[in-house]
Amino acid sequence: MNPTPTPTALAGIKVLDLSRVLAGPWCTQMLADLGADVVKVERPVAGDDTRHWGPPFLRDADGNDTRDASYFTACNRNKRSITVDMARPEGQALLRRMACEADVVVENFKVGGLRQYGLDYDSLKALNPRLVYCSITGFGQDGPYAERAGYDLMVQAMCGLMSITGHADGTPGGGPLKAGVAVIDVFTGLYASNAILAAINARHHSGQGQYIDMALLDVGMAVLANQAAGFLATGQSPGRAGNVHPSLAPYQDFVTSDGNVLLAIGNDGQFARFCAATGHAEWAQDARFATNTARVRNRAELLASMEPVLRTRTTAEWITLFEDKAVPCGPINTVAQAFDDPQVRARGLRIELPRDDGQPAIAGVANPVRLSATPVAYHRAPPALGQHTQEVLQEMGLDEARIEALREGGVI
Incomplete structure (x- = not known):
């Protein structure tokens, strides 16, 4: 039956x-x-x-x-x-x-x-x-x-x-x-x-x-979601920024020693854990970077500090390190790699x-x-x-x- x-x-x-x-x-x-x-x-x-x-x-x-x-x-x-x-x-x-x-x-x-x-x-x-x-x-x-x-x-x-x-x-x-x-x-x-x-x-x-x-x-x-809301609030049309988030930092891809890693840091606690994991806890204490608003306003200086550090390890090494510290991150997969991802398969x-x-x-x-x-x-x-x-x-x-x-x- x-x-x-x-x-x-x-x-x-x-x-x-x-x-x-x-x-x-x-x-x-x-x-x-x-x-x-x-x-x-x-x-x-x-x-x-x-x-x-x-x-x-x-x-x-x-x-x-x-x-x-x-x-x-x-x-x-x-x-x-x-x-x-x-x-x-x-x-x-x-x-x-x-x-x-x-x-x-x-x-x-x-x-x-x-x-x-x-x-x-x-x-x-x-x-x-x-x-x-x-x-x-x-x-x-x-x-x-x-x-x-x-x-x-x-x-x-x-x-x-x-x-x-x-x-x-x-x-x-x-x-x-x-x-x-x-x-x-x-x-x-x-x-x-x-x-x-x-x-x-x-x-x-x-x-x-x-x-x-x-x-x-x-x-x-x-x-258009937040981008439309931003225009309606300010009257200013947002522009293109590649993979950079207009309202969060660091929230983008970075070059590693063998590819790229994506960081999606959405709050100050995650940023502090990121800084500690990279051996640069002082960044989280710097007035230019201590809050998300400050990091967005001083994005160029922040990236100038971060980019050389992130080039020192492979993508897999950074992901392993950051995941253990609850720092949101991930690879930039091809579609083939995405279908082979353990979570996708699970x-x-x-x-x-x-x-x-x-x-x-x-x-x-x-x-x-x-x-x-x-x-x-x-x-x-x-x-x-x-x-x-x-x-x-x-x-x-x-x-x-x-x-x-x-x-x-x-x-x-």
Whole structure:
């Protein structure tokens, strides 16, 4: 007898996923990981754009590249994939029927783009008043930029994030940089999933769904966090400072005898322990360095004292010494080194998701949410294009003849 499966937090929640690329799929993957039944709707033949965003590609049992880009796998596990041509009336009818039974719809079409298909919020709300409908766009549903297409890189530039990322002008490698990951898309997905859960909870009291307007630019401004707060307090735009923290010191990377070590000293006690560990307890007594505010104001003098000392040992030697003294520090890992880190391995952050077709399992990164009673579950690898079309349509009550007719007509 199979053991009783562990309950999931969103068991019974049905999500119709009309999104593609990253922000929307990141949102719906979060919901799927928490137990929602997410049905991802893709274009026949082509599918989600990210299925083709390679290299890198997945590899087959012989180690050869397939036509499936690994990008897609980052944000589409635990979902079922169906192919439906929403440009056809029959396809629109299928999706409206699914929306009638759904709790949530997520889409990232241009503003008003789904109205022509009868798949916009007003049309679907009339059929299902309990529906929570989340639209993700570059700039939101109103304002002078509402009609523009929006992409992560554009928004990183427009919201000011690139102006504070990278080395300062006039230094080696100086100039604005994007983050190494599409962070605005990822943050938008996380904000969207939070908003959806809030709307579902509100529905418990009102019995009614609601519309959620998510914009990449809004999120980009929000995640400026302390940098935005600093500007609002002073009227001065922060600049780029490389790996140096604008409000803490020492909080950056330093050259060692064989590489780099990162120090993240966040209070005066940690700084005093750092000084003692390096054999320079006098630094903590120096009025220029005794408090964090003083250290920030006298950063150049502090670094001039620290840098020669930190070059005298290897990265590993410093980490061993500082960790023993409770001084926050660490290496600057490559992605390969990060996956090989003992803590990463102990936390099980690399997962393997078996595929139904017998091809090699797809490796992924574990969801970081740890719930004690309703944990995240991994029950499906990222799906092949249209893998579940037959299954989902049968659940809707369509018989074999009807499904075959839709397939022959190019609707699915």
